[in-house]
Amino acid sequence: MATDAGNPIPRFPAGFLWGVSTSAHQIEGGADERGPSVWDAFTATPGQVKDGSTAAVACDHVHRHREDVALLAELGVNAYRFSVSWPRVRSDKGLDFYDRLVDDLCAAGVRPVPTLFHWDLPADLDWLERDTAERFAEYVSLVAGRLGDRVTKWITLNEPAEHTLLGHALGVHAPGKRLLFDALPVAHHQLLAHGLAVRALRASGAADIGVANSHGPTWAASTEAPDLEAADFYDLLLNRLFADPLLLGRYPDGIGELMPGDVEADLKVIAEPLDWYGINYYAPTRVGAPQGAEIEFGGVTMPAELPFSVQEIEGRPVTDFGWPVVPEGLTELLTTFRDRYGDRLPPVVITENGCSYPGVDDQDRIAYLDGHVRALHRAVEAGVDVRGYFVWSLLDNFEWAEGYARRFGLVHVDFGTLERTPKASYHWYRELLRAQAPTA
Ligand code: GBH
Secondary structure: OOOOOOOOOOOOOOOOEEEEEOOHHHHOOOHHHOOOEHHHHHHHOOOOOOOOOOOOOOOOHHHHHHHHHHHHHHHOOOEEEEEOOHHHHOOOOHHHHHHHHHHHHHHOOOEEEEEEEOOOOEOOOOOOOOHHHHHHHHHHHHHHHHHOOOOOOEEEEEOHHHHHHHHHHOOOOOOOOOOHHHHHHHHHHHHHHHHHHHHHHHHOOOOOEEEEEEOOOEEEOOOOHHHHHHHHHHHHHHHHHHHHHHHHOOOOOOOHHHOOOOHHHHHHHHOOOOOOEEEEOOOOEEEEOOOOOOEEEOOEEEOOOOOOEEEOOOOOOEOOOOOEOOOHHHHHHHHHHHHHHHHHOOOEEEEEOOOOOOOOOOHHHHHHHHHHHHHHHHHHHOOOOEEEEEEEOOEOOOOHHHOOOOOOOOEEEOOOOOOEEEOHHHHHHHHHHHHHOOOO
16 A cells, blocks of 8 residues: 655644544453443344354453553653443443543543443433433533533544444444334434434533544446536545534435424534544445445445445455445545534534454554554645544443454454553554644
8 A cells, every 4th residue: 555654654733632532342351340231132132143242351451451541652642532331320330430431541641532332332321312411411411511621522422323323323333223214213313312412412511522423435336427426425424424414404305204202403512513523434335326235344234225336445455344444534524514513513522433353563554554644644734624533442441242363452352361462553643743843
């Protein structure tokens, strides 16, 4: 892959956030010290997680968070994005854990950036129910009341698009529902939960609130009308369905009618102004007309009934997950968003970017990250107001339906001994952060 190896990475604006991201269910373990989540039931069902593993122990982060905070401090990030587990907060001493974590992060000079929901819904709740959005806002008030004296930057939801698609439309993630387009209310209720959470956070005094949405450019397979139409629809599902309500206060044409409840009233809540907009970027998607057959893609089986087909992007290196490596897709995505939303788009933070490769001498990961950081800088040069970049992920972890087979960490985890070993990419990122650090 082409890198500008040798040329230093250009400087980013002053005050830029440089971080890494994780999520509770993927690293914490300590499953018997929290309430059950939809993921516990899902992983207990044979065949759902490819290697048959569970996240009961994962990286055992709840018992080793000191060591992990030390890894963050040594890495030199100025921010750490983690998620708060709603099932843990519901248990007796659940908030005590986050209280200690936040204290330790502050003591280490690393800014805590919690995500309030990253897919681990309490087992008795269901996003098909509107009430879940109200319950979420109550939980958010509780967390903000406890951590808000030290946490100033908040993320409501992680990737409601993927949680809807993978968890409720295709059934390859928890809760394993295969509803296809009947999953649309799940998107609406999460968006409503987001808006109610923004209100709850504001009421607690929070002034720096964002979201982490999954987005990527959609590339039509050809310029033939059926391919263009299919690609436009895919772009609607992944990008506009989740960005338009937040940024413009409306659904894309034809979608609002499919949503439950008083949609116009809900959109007023959903469009509560945000201080910044978080984007998780991995790769563009090439999309064409449906092919009338099931498609296996990027670890997911897509049913034949879908009105589009996801196709391979040729001539690109792929990660061990099979995802193509396309750094300029990040520049394209950001300039497209700026053109599409204009001054309705608040400052942007890349809340996830990363790749899965095996090994500790992970030169492929360095090439991926190097390419994407440069592509991000090109977006800055093109005038996009970008305020931060978070690598997914600090640690190898429980990669959902893939179990422990896919390794996204800058730090290797031996899942037998739980020993952490910084990879070559950790040292590379550390050098980048040193070079970016303000000089006195
Ligand atoms: C994120 O989801 C999650 O927030 C995080 O928990 C997870 O561990 C991480 O990413 C890594 O998976 O086959 O080329 O079309 C990412 C959602 C969905 C993004 C699949 C990339 C396929 C790319 N991903 N998508 S491709």
